[in-house]
Amino acid sequence: MVEQSERLLLGMSPSGTGIGNPIIEFRGVSYAAGANGARPILDGISLAIRRGENIVLLGKSGAGKTSLLKLINRLLMPTSGEVLVEGRTTAAWDVIRLRRGIGYVIQDVGLFPHFDVARNVTLVPNLENWPKDRRERRYVEVMQLVGLDPSEFAHRLPHQLSGGQRQRVGVARALAADPPILLMDEPFGALDPVTRADLQREFGELAQRLAKTIVLVTHDLREALLLGSRIVLLDEGRVVADASAKEFPRLTHPLVQKYVASQQSTVPHA
């Protein structure tokens, strides 16, 4: 079983699971937080994410986007229904294996303040006991992917970096073990507008090259259109719209139109 899961993580589909099968699937998932599930967050979500899709979960704060994301790497468990990753429910996964096959990038980055950049980036390869030379090669690779000089930054500590550099390191760390799935929770939300635009553009190009399954959470339609191939709009714990990035702005759902209108009012010539 374990062997099979590792092959799946490397993206080699064994016989029986074709490329067409969803890599992540939500089946009637509800989630409630608090003691005895006092606070309902997600309500009957069914959603299939195909391999290689760049999917954006769009919605206001409190819509349930982050919870949906955390259900994928089992930081949360569904109250009812099931979440499948590579065809297996997250409950059945060895949680450590599951998480090491999923990159995770969050707004506050969460770099370890006592590790230098090199150690932060190679954290998962380290946990996986990669040999030193392979780790070092991978470090250089991912740092170049995120546009940071590998040797210049290797021994800097997180507090010596700018916000944009920290977030780049966060992305490099998430990519280090080459996971097939990347989860991103408002990854550019804490950056100033200029740095954010740079990172969004660069990351958009990077995402094209990486051919990973990316699930990105944002409240910003512009970011969603820039980075997503498919946009899922959440509201009060439900999916209210689900369309390709091209079709999404033309949907007639009132909330979609609200997003489109507010985007046009802030960026008149977008």
Next chain:
Amino acid sequence: MSFWQFFTTHQAEILAATREHLTLVFIAMMIAVGIGLPLGMYIVGRPRLQSIALGVANIFQTIPSLALFGFLIPIPFLGGIGARTAIVALVLYALLPILRNTCVGLGSIDPVILEAGEAMGMTDRQILFRVRLPLARSVLIAGIRTSTVITIGVATIAAAIGAGGLGTFIFRGVAMVSDAVILAGAIPAALLALAADFLLGLLERRTKVG
């Protein structure tokens, strides 16, 4: 007799008492750290256990030290007259600051960092040893520092139950109504406390992250 006269004539005796004092403190601190750190690691994140353990440690701290030494004398194995009883009492005193700082240090780490570790597939053990402990290190050392300074002071009372140390001079001085003799115990004890405070303070600052 002036303090200096007493000090120069009893130099060897004072030095021997200082050594005895340090030995008491050192052994007591080793045991207290050996109990306090693992216990703290265990009870952090278990609120009920944590309040019980801290409560018990707190009670020991509130018992007047002379009384605690007295209470221990009749207890079999742990008690009796001499250094062993003194060390037990010192450990009970030293426990609270270590335990409390372990809980505070390990418990107050930025949840974002812990979540990142968890999300990257670190086991609880790995998070404890590679993230929580290194980040809490300076707080843990601060607890050991407070505890050491307290123990150096309380250890002077160990002389009352025949455990020796610098307290010997203090009790003798009180009995003789001689400031010089009291100071021969009190001044070295105070200097030890200051030195321990300074050295552990250096260590505490050096282990601070960021």
